[in-house]
Amino acid sequence: MNTPSSKSLINQSQKISSWRIFFLSLATIASLILLWTLGSFHNDPFITETLSINGDVLSGSKLFKINCVGCHGISAQGLVGPDLHEVTKELSDKKIVNQVIKGLTPPMPSFEIEPKSMADLLAYMHSLN
Numbered sequence: 001m002n003t004p005s006s007k008s009l010i011n012q013s014q015k016i017s018s019w020r021i022f023f024l025s026l027a028t029i030a031s032l033i034l035l036w037t038l039g040s041f042h043n044d045p046f047i048t049e050t051l052s053i054n055g056d057v058l059s060g061s062k063l064f065k066i067n068c069v070g071c072h073g074i075s076a077q078g079l080v081g082p083d084l085h086e087v088t089k090e091l092s093d094k095k096i097v098n099q100v101i102k103g104l105t106p107p108m109p110s111f112e113i114e115p116k117s118m119a120d121l122l123a124y125m126h127s128l129n
Contacts, residue, residue: 044098046097046101046115046118047094047097047098049115050097050115050118050122051093051094051097051119053115053116053119054119054123055116055118055119055120055121055122055123055124056120056123057120057123057124057126057127059117059120059124060120060121060122060123060124060125060127061124061127063113063117063120063121063124064076064121064124064125067111068081071107071108072084076125076128080107081108084125084128085128085129086129087125087128088122088125088126088128088129089129093122096122096125097118097122100113100118100121101113101118
């Protein structure tokens with residue numbers, strides 16, 4: 001009778017564990033991508049209210065200078081944070097608002113901001129194009 005050795009069983013168990021880890025990681029990444037694309041923010045009342053307000057570019061510029069220049073630079077050219085000149089072409093307004101209020105990509109912090117101020121900041125970001 002040919003029974004597998006304990007070493008063989010351990011190796012087989014490790015291979016199964018490696019595959020499990022790989023597939024769980026893959027499933028987690030796929031879920032995160034799905035959540036990011038679909039996003040629970042589509043019906044977020046804050047975002048809906050913000051997008052219904054016409055923002056003021058000058059007020060948005062002032063807010064940007066107070067809160068954002070440390071990471072994005074005085075002219076939004078990017079430092080620690082990315083260059084923002086094309087961001088409104090690359091991301092929807094909903095995604096931008098969500099990024100600002102939740103700080104989804106480290107090291108960006110989340111910001112507590114009123115809808116009118118967020119609309120102003122968004123108007124300023126659109127003016128950077």
